[in-house]
Amino acid sequence: MRSQTTGWLLLAPTLIILLVFGLGPFIYVLVVGFTNWNSFAADPSAHFAGVQNFRRLVFDDPFLHALWLTFGFTFFAVLSEIALGYLLAQLLMRDIPFQGFFRTIHTLPLMVAPIAVGATWRLLTVPGLGPLPYYLDRWLGIDLRIGSFANQAFAATVIMDVWHWTPLVTLTLLAAISSLPKEPFEQAQIDGANRFQVFWYVTLPLLKPAILATVFIRVMDALRTVDEVWMLTGGGPAAATRYVGLHIWRVVFPKTDYGYGAAMSLLTLYVTIVLCWLMYVALVARRELPRSE
Amino acid sequence: MMRRSPFKPSGGWLSLAFWIVASLITLFPIYWMFVVSAKSRVELFGAPNFIIRSFFVENYTATLTNPTFQRYMINSIIISTSNALLVTTLALLATYALSRYRLVGKENIFFWTITNRMAPPAVFLLPLFLLITQTFAIGSFSLYDTRIGLVLLYCVFNLPFAIWTLRGIIDAIPKELDEAAMVDGCNTWQVLTGVILPLAKPGLAVTAILTWVFAWNEYLFAATLTSVNARTITTGLAEFVTVTGTNWGQMAATASLTLVPALVFLGLVQQHIVAGLTFGAVKE
Numbered sequence: 001m002r003s004q005t006t007g008w009l010l011l012a013p014t015l016i017i018l019l020v021f022g023l024g025p026f027i028y029v030l031v032v033g034f035t036n037w038n039s040f041a042a043d044p045s046a047h048f049a050g051v052q053n054f055r056r057l058v059f060d061d062p063f064l065h066a067l068w069l070t071f072g073f074t075f076f077a078v079l080s081e082i083a084l085g086y087l088l089a090q091l092l093m094r095d096i097p098f099q100g101f102f103r104t105i106h107t108l109p110l111m112v113a114p115i116a117v118g119a120t121w122r123l124l125t126v127p128g129l130g131p132l133p134y135y136l137d138r139w140l141g142i143d144l145r146i147g148s149f150a151n152q153a154f155a156a157t158v159i160m161d162v163w164h165w166t167p168l169v170t171l172t173l174l175a176a177i178s179s180l181p182k183e184p185f186e187q188a189q190i191d192g193a194n195r196f197q198v199f200w201y202v203t204l205p206l207l208k209p210a211i212l213a214t215v216f217i218r219v220m221d222a223l224r225t226v227d228e229v230w231m232l233t234g235g236g237p238a239a240a241t242r243y244v245g246l247h248i249w250r251v252v253f254p255k256t257d258y259g260y261g262a263a264m265s266l267l268t269l270y271v272t273i274v275l276c277w278l279m280y281v282a283l284v285a286r287r288e289l290p291r292s293e
Numbered sequence: 294m295m296r297r298s299p300f301k302p303s304g305g306w307l308s309l310a311f312w313i314v315a316s317l318i319t320l321f322p323i324y325w326m327f328v329v330s331a332k333s334r335v336e337l338f339g340a341p342n343f344i345i346r347s348f349f350v351e352n353y354t355a356t357l358t359n360p361t362f363q364r365y366m367i368n369s370i371i372i373s374t375s376n377a378l379l380v381t382t383l384a385l386l387a388t389y390a391l392s393r394y395r396l397v398g399k400e401n402i403f404f405w406t407i408t409n410r411m412a413p414p415a416v417f418l419l420p421l422f423l424l425i426t427q428t429f430a431i432g433s434f435s436l437y438d439t440r441i442g443l444v445l446l447y448c449v450f451n452l453p454f455a456i457w458t459l460r461g462i463i464d465a466i467p468k469e470l471d472e473a474a475m476v477d478g479c480n481t482w483q484v485l486t487g488v489i490l491p492l493a494k495p496g497l498a499v500t501a502i503l504t505w506v507f508a509w510n511e512y513l514f515a516a517t518l519t520s521v522n523a524r525t526i527t528t529g530l531a532e533f534v535t536v537t538g539t540n541w542g543q544m545a546a547t548a549s550l551t552l553v554p555a556l557v558f559l560g561l562v563q564q565h566i567v568a569g570l571t572f573g574a575v576k577e
Binding site: 004006007008010011013014015017018021022023024025026028029032087088091092094095096097102103104105106107108109110111112113114115116117119120121123124126129130131134135163167168171172175217220223224226227230231244245246248249252253258261262265266268269272 | 305307308311312315316319320322323326329337340341343383386387389390391393395396402406408409411412413414415416417418419420421422423424428445446448449452453481506509511512513517527531533541544545552555556558559560562563567570
C-alpha cells in the first residue's frame with residue numbers, strides 16, 4: 001500500500017535543498033581549502049596547494065587571537081548562563097505567584113533578532129546616551145567606555161549573551177526539573193541528607209543529561225556568535241571582541257583570498273567539532289566514575 | 294508537573310523577589326530602546342530619563358516613509374512568509390515520509406538534517422557566496438541578491454527545525470487513521486490534506502510562526518548574499534551603526550519595528566520555542 005517510491009518523492013524536495021545548500025557548501029569549502037584560489041591575484045585561477053593554507057594558519061596571529069577570544073567568551077558566557085539559569089529554574093519551582101507571567105517575559109529575549117539585541121545593548125552602553133555609563137560613573141565612579149577599553153567590551157559582550165540566552169537555559173532546566181521523579185528526594189530526606197548533599201548526590205546526577213544537552217547547545221551557539229557582537233562593538237576596540245565568526249566574515253571574507261578563507265572556515269569547523277567532542281568525553285567520562293552507594 | 298500547594302512565604306518571598314528583579318533586568322534593555330525611540334535628539338541629551346513625556350513620532354515616520362526602508366521591510370515580509378510557507382509544506386511532506394514509510398536509513402537522514410542547523414553560519418558564508426555567485430549562476434542570472442536566494446538559503450536552518458518539531462506531532466497521529474482512509478480509496482495526497490493536515494494544524498501553525506520569526510531575525514546571510522534588491526530589515530538596522538552613526542532615536546525606532554513580530558507572536562509560541570531551540574531535546 002505504501003510504496004517506497006512515494007516516500008522518497010515526499011522526501012525529495014527537502015533532501016535536494018539540504019544537499020545543495022547544506023552539504024554542498026561543506027564539500028565546496030573542503031575542496032577550495034586546499035587550493036590557492038584568489039580572484040585578485042596575478043593568477044586568479046584555482047590550483048591545488050596541498051596543506052599550504054593550513055601551514056599559514058598556524059602562524060596567523062589575528063586568527064589565533066580570534067579563536068582564543070571566542071573560547072574565553074564561550075566559557076564565561078555559558079558558565080554564567082548555566083549557573084544563573086539553574087538558580088532561576090529552581091526558584092520558579094517554588095510556589096510563587098505569576099509563574100506564567102514570568103515565563104512569558106523570560107521567553108521574550110529568545111524571540112528578539114540578534115541584531116536587535118546588539119542594538120538595544122548599544123543604546124544602553126553608548127557614552128552620553130546610555131544609562132549604564134551614566135550611573136556607573138555617578139554611583140561607582142567607573143568609567144564605562146566599551147569603545148575604548150578592551151576588557152569592558154569583552155565583558156559587555158558576555159553580559160549581553162547572558163541576557164539573551166539565560167532564559168533558554170532556565171526554561172530547559174525547568175522542564176527537566178519538573179519531570180524529575182520524587183522518590184530519590186524522599187529517600188535522601190529519610191536518610192538524613194542535608195541540602196548540599198541532596199543537590200550534589202541526587203539532583204545533579206539526575207539532571208546531568210539535561211544540563212549536558214543545554215551546555216552543548218549553548219556552546220555551539222556561543223562559538224558562532226556574530227550578529228550581536230558586530231552590532232554592539234563592531235569587533236573592537238581594535239580586535240578585542242573580534243570573535244572567530246566575525247574575523248572570518250569581516251577580515252578574511254572581503255580579501256577574496258578564497259583558498260585561505262576556506263581553509264580558515266574548515267579549521268574553525270574542525271575546532272568546533274573537536275571542542276564539543278572533548279567536552280563530551282570529559283563530561284560523560286566523569287559520569288561513568290563510580291559513585292558512592 | 295508543578296506543585297500547586299498553598300502559598301509558602303518562607304522561601305517564596307525571596308524567590309518572588311529574585312524573579313521580579315530578573316524580569317526587570319530582562320525587560321529593561323527593551324524598555325530603554327523604546328524610550329530612546331520615543332525621544333528627539335534634544336531630549337536624549339544629558340542625564341538618562343526613563344519616562345516618556347511626549348512621543349516623538351518622527352523617529353518612526355522617518356523610517357517608515359524612507360523608500361529604502363520600505364523596500365527592506367517588504368523584502369523581509371515576503372522572504373519570511375515565503376520561507377515559512379515553503380518550509381512548513383516541505384517539512385510536512387518529509388516528516389510524513391519519515392514517519393509512515395519504511396525507507397532505508399531514514400533515522401540517519403533524520404539526524405543528518407539537524408547537523409545543517411548546528412554548523413556555524415560564518416563558516417559557510419564563503420562557500421555559499423562562491424556557489425551562489427559563480428557555480429549556480431546561469432549566464433547573467435544568479436541567486437545573489439535575490440529574494441528567492443534567501444528563501445532557499447533560510448531552508449538550511451529552518452527545514453531541520455521544522456522537521457524536528459513536526460516529527461513528534463505526525464508520529465502522534467494514529468497510523469490507523471490514514472490506513473483507514475487508504476482502504477477507502479484515498480491516494481497519498483488526499484490522506485495528507487484530508488487526514489493529516491487537519492489533525493496537525495496547531496503544530497503546523499506553531500512551526501510556521503517560528504520559522505517565520507527565525508527568517509525575519511536572520512542577518513548574516515542577508516548581509517553577505519544581498520547587495521541592494523533583496524536586503525532585509527535586519528541589514529537595514531545594522532546599516533544604522535555603520536553608515537549614519539549617531540541618530541540613536543531613529544535607530545531605536547527601527548529596532549523597535551524589528552521587534553514587533555516577536556512581541557506579536559510571543560504569547561502564541563512561547564510554549565514551543567524552547568523545544569524548537571533545543572532541537573526537540575526538551576519538551577515542555
